[in-house]
Amino acid sequence: MKVLVAVKRVIDYNVKARVKADNTDVDLANVKMALNPFCEIAIEEAVRMKESGIADEVVVVSIGTKQCEEQIRTALALGADRGIRVDADAQMDPLSIAKLLAKVTEKEQPGLVVLGKQAIDSDNNQTGQMLAALMGWPQGTFASEVNVDAGKVNVTREVDGGLQTVALNLPAVVTTDLRLNEPRYASLPNIMKAKRKPLETLSTDDLGVAVTSALTLLKVETPPERQAGIRVSSVDELIDKLKNDAKVL
Amino acid sequence: MAILVIAEHDNSTLKGATLNAVTAATQMGGDLHVLVAGAGCGAVAEEAAKVAGVSKVLVADAAAYEHQLAENMSKLVAELGKDYSHIVAPATTTGKNFLPRVSALLDVAQISEITAVESENTFQRPIYAGNAIATVESLDPIKVITVRGTAFDAAAAEGGSAAVEAVGTVHDAGISSFVGEEVAVSDRPELTAAKVVISGGRGMGNGENFAMLEAIADKLGAAVGASRAAVDAGFVPNDMQVGQTGKIVAPELYIAVGISGAIQHLAGMKDSKIIVAINKDEEAPIFSVADYGLVADLFEAVPELEQKL
Numbered sequence: 059m060k061v062l063v064a065v066k067r068v069i070d071y072n073v074k075a076r077v078k079a080d081n082t083d084v085d086l087a088n089v090k091m092a093l094n095p096f097c098e099i100a101i102e103e104a105v106r107m108k109e110s111g112i113a114d115e116v117v118v119v120s121i122g123t124k125q126c127e128e129q130i131r132t133a134l135a136l137g138a139d140r141g142i143r144v145d146a147d148a149q150m151d152p153l154s155i156a157k158l159l160a161k162v163t164e165k166e167q168p169g170l171v172v173l174g175k176q177a178i179d180s181d182n183n184q185t186g187q188m189l190a191a192l193m194g195w196p197q198g199t200f201a202s203e204v205n206v207d208a209g210k211v212n213v214t215r216e217v218d219g220g221l222q223t224v225a226l227n228l229p230a231v232v233t234t235d236l237r238l239n240e241p242r243y244a245s246l247p248n249i250m251k252a253k254r255k256p257l258e259t260l261s262t263d264d265l266g267v268a269v270t271s272a273l274t275l276l277k278v279e280t281p282p283e284r285q286a287g288i289r290v291s292s293v294d295e296l297i298d299k300l301k302n303d304a305k306v307l
Numbered sequence: 308m309a310i311l312v313i314a315e316h317d318n319s320t321l322k323g324a325t326l327n328a329v330t331a332a333t334q335m336g337g338d339l340h341v342l343v344a345g346a347g348c349g350a351v352a353e354e355a356a357k358v359a360g361v362s363k364v365l366v367a368d369a370a371a372y373e374h375q376l377a378e379n380m381s382k383l384v385a386e387l388g389k390d391y392s393h394i395v396a397p398a399t400t401t402g403k404n405f406l407p408r409v410s411a412l413l414d415v416a417q418i419s420e421i422t423a424v425e426s427e428n429t430f431q432r433p434i435y436a437g438n439a440i441a442t443v444e445s446l447d448p449i450k451v452i453t454v455r456g457t458a459f460d461a462a463a464a465e466g467g468s469a470a471v472e473a474v475g476t477v478h479d480a481g482i483s484s485f486v487g488e489e490v491a492v493s494d495r496p497e498l499t500a501a502k503v504v505i506s507g508g509r510g511m512g513n514g515e516n517f518a519m520l521e522a523i524a525d526k527l528g529a530a531v532g533a534s535r536a537a538v539d540a541g542f543v544p545n546d547m548q549v550g551q552t553g554k555i556v557a558p559e560l561y562i563a564v565g566i567s568g569a570i571q572h573l574a575g576m577k578d579s580k581i582i583v584a585i586n587k588d589e590e591a592p593i594f595s596v597a598d599y600g601l602v603a604d605l606f607e608a609v610p611e612l613e614q615k616l
Contacts, residue, residue: 084438281437
């Protein structure tokens with residue numbers, strides 16, 4: 059079975075995003091970029107499937123400018139076999155991304171597509187579900203455990219009240235939650251080897267998808283700052299403040 | 308045009324998140340309908356009919372909808388939703404699961420986790436873990452939206468008298484099935500709905516020490532939460548996690564114990580009315596958002612707090 063993994067280049071999760079002075083967007087100039095953490099988990103899961111003999115090939119795809127080849131190379135160093143970059147603007151809404159991914163999926167015919175549950179920049183949590191809908195495939199979102207077995211995949215999902223397990227017919231789409239696995243680090247020899255792995259570039263025209271969106275970003279603002287609080291010196295003072303000043307007890 | 312709100316429920320009771328979504332939907336203008344899809348969910352439909360502001364309740368009662376599997380739900384909602392200007396669901400794991408699928412079937416964009424309604428076309432939503440607020444405008448004929456519950460007041464659960472109407476069509480995609488579930492047991496209020504939340508982080512040391520927080524929670528009628536570090540360390544189950552990748556809470560009082568205050572945690576609680584931090588590291592970032600900070604060893608401060616409450 060072939061496994062397709064979609065990855066996104068995003069701001070590093072340790073960096074605090076700053077809003078541009080003209081309020082048009084977040085300032086990404088000279089900011090450290092990285093693989094979206096949930097995408098790392100997706101790569102790790104696919105590579106583990108290959109190691110256990112469930113998958114025979116792991117293909118990684120990313121949509122964006124030439125810079126996101128850096129993140130594809132990282133995925134290749136972590137164990138993916140080859141990469142595909144769809145050349146496009148970095149800022150697209152999830153529906154357009156899902157349409158492009160659907161075309162790549164049709165072309166590659168994987169048994170399973172693995173994505174992260176959400177990207178930490180736009181915080182949408184939509185792409186995997188939309189891809190599944192466009193393909194007419196079942197979905198296993200927020201996965202904390204994935205077991206492939208005889209034409210089906212059992213996915214344990216993190217839901218509000220606890221855990222839920224669903225059985226999906228293959229091919230299917232799975233999106234990863236934090237506890238699915240602990241991603242490995244790329245070793246230096248593997249980073250060197252990754253440079254020689256194949257990386258194909260496709261254009262949106264090749265895939266026959268017109269990228270349009272009815273969504274417009276009007277402005278981006280900094281959220282209201284919380285007022286600086288005070289330090290209390292004892293538990294008694296804390297209880298007193300909560301009772302008499304804040305009136306929450 | 309009318310607005311369709313998808314009810315969050317467990318086939319026996321209507322979940323509170325639905326009431327917050329109703330308030331958000333009311334601000335978009337238009338006639339308000341609620342869809343209750345499930346199996347044996349008649350009681351939920353009756354509850355939904357009493358919610359103030361709702362004019363009609365649609366009930367899709369069939370085995371295929373029992374666990375609200377995304378494959379079946381999305382077909383139902385996409386079919387019914389064609390006649391509405393807005394399709395709204397609470398941003399719970401259920402809503403987040405099926406609604407993007409509805410969007411794709413209707414070929415429109417989705418706007419996730421809105422925190423404010425500016426007009427019928429314009430909404431605010433947090434991005435970058437809550438470090439920026441985006442205002443977006445949608446010109447799609449149908450707006451598909453999930454609502455962050457803590458950003459809107461709950462609609463009154465009584466006072467309405469909507470007509471209840473059955474939906475006959477059953478969509479069973481036949482490509483997925485429910486296997487089982489493991490529900491975390493708790494007598495305390497639900498994390499996202501609690502007025503007081505007390506959370507522990509890595510500083511708690513182990514899972515047994517959470518008993519100290521539970522003792523305070525019992526006195527205050529509070530819910531107990533945790534940081535991702537505490538969950539990853541295996542102290543507590545992951546449904547207790549507060550943060551960007553866990554639950555978003557905005558209680559009146561949030562007490563953070565042994566939590567440093569990483570960006571990912573702050574994204575889940577910084578809209579709380581009053582934040583209290585108890586941490587022995589006076590440089591911990593949590594103190595920059597806390598209204599009241601106590602620099603102390605939690606193993607001394609927490610039992611003292613419990614005793615004096």
